[in-house]
Amino acid sequence: MSGDDQRRGYMIGQTGFAVRALEPALYLVATPIGNLSDITLRALETLAAADIVACEDTRVSRVLLDRYGIRRRTTAYHEHNAAEAGPRLVEAVLSGKSVALISDAGTPLVSDPGFRLVGEVVEGGGRVVPIPGPSALLAALTASGLPSDAFFFAGFLPSKAGQRTTRLEELRGVPGTLVFYESPRRLADTLAAMVGALGDRPAAIGRELTKTFEEMRRGSLADLAKAYGEEDTPKGEVVICVGPPLVADTPSAQDVDALLLSLSDELGASRAAGEAAKMTGGRKADLYRRLMELKGDGG
Structure with a gap:
C-alpha cells in the first residue's frame, strides 16, 4: 500500500x-x-x-x-x-x-x-x-403498533403552551399517524396537551431506542399522560406516536352550528369553539369564526 x-x-x-x-x-x-x-x-x-x-x-x-x-x-x-x-x-x-x-x-x-x-x-x-x-422516527413508528401506511412527522412542538396547543389543533385532522420528537422534561405536559387538542387516541412512546434501556410504552393518550404525570421525569431521547383521528360520523354543518350556539350559551365563545373542536374534529379557529358569524346573524 x-x-x-x-x-x-x-x-x-x-x-x-x-x-x-x-x-x-x-x-x-x-x-x-x-x-x-x-x-x-x-x-x-x-x-x-x-x-x-x-x-x-x-x-x-x-x-x-x-x-x-x-x-x-x-x-x-x-x-x-x-x-x-x-x-x-x-x-x-x-x-x-x-x-x-x-x-x-x-x-x-x-x-x-x-x-x-x-x-x-x-x-x-x-x-x-x-x-x-x-432513523428514530421510523424505528418508533414501526414498533408502535399504530398504522404506518400514512404518517406525518411533526418534529418538535413549540415549548410555549399556547403555541403548542395551536400547532396540535392544526394537526388534528391529519389522516395518519402523527410522530413527534420531544424532550423528556416536557413529555408529561405535552401528552396532557395532546389529550386536550387531539382527543384520547391510541399512542406509543419510544424512549432510548436501540440502547440498553430501550422502552416502548403503548396505551391511550390519557392513560400515558396520567402515568408520566405521576412518575419521575424520564431520561433519554423520546419519540411520541399518536394514532390517526378516530373514525366517527361527520356532523352536518347544521349540527355544528347548533352545537356551537348551544355551547356558547354556557361557555364563552373561545371555550365553546374549543369544546366543539374536540367533539367534531374541526379546527378551533374555524369554529370560532363560524360562531362569530352566527352571533352576528342573530343580532
Whole structure:
C-alpha cells in the first residue's frame, strides 16, 4: 500500500475492508441513534473516504469514527454556525471535494439544518447522495403498533403552551399517524396537551431506542399522560406516536352550528369553539369564526 493510499484511508483500522475514492458530492450519511452497531458498510466506506466529514458535534461523532478506526478530517456544521460553515462546505463540493454530512444520531436533515446545505449545493449545480440508515422516527413508528401506511412527522412542538396547543389543533385532522420528537422534561405536559387538542387516541412512546434501556410504552393518550404525570421525569431521547383521528360520523354543518350556539350559551365563545373542536374534529379557529358569524346573524 502506498503512502498516498494510507493517507486516503484505503484500509480502515482493523476492519480490513477496501475504500474507494468518492466522486465530488454532498453525502448524507445516516448514523446510529444509539447502538453503534447499527451502521451500514456503505456508510463506513463513505465516512472513511470523504475529504471532509461535517458533524453536528465533532466530539459526539468522534466516538463513532474511533469505534471503526476512521481517521478523517472533521468540521462542525450545526444550527448555530450554519451561516458561516455552510458556504465553505458548498464551495468544497463545487470545487471537486467529497463532503459527508452526519448528525449526532440518525438521518441528517431530520430536525437539523442540513436541508439548507442541500438546497445550496443543488442550487450551485452540485450532486447530493443519500446514504440511508437509522432513523428514530421510523424505528418508533414501526414498533408502535399504530398504522404506518400514512404518517406525518411533526418534529418538535413549540415549548410555549399556547403555541403548542395551536400547532396540535392544526394537526388534528391529519389522516395518519402523527410522530413527534420531544424532550423528556416536557413529555408529561405535552401528552396532557395532546389529550386536550387531539382527543384520547391510541399512542406509543419510544424512549432510548436501540440502547440498553430501550422502552416502548403503548396505551391511550390519557392513560400515558396520567402515568408520566405521576412518575419521575424520564431520561433519554423520546419519540411520541399518536394514532390517526378516530373514525366517527361527520356532523352536518347544521349540527355544528347548533352545537356551537348551544355551547356558547354556557361557555364563552373561545371555550365553546374549543369544546366543539374536540367533539367534531374541526379546527378551533374555524369554529370560532363560524360562531362569530352566527352571533352576528342573530343580532
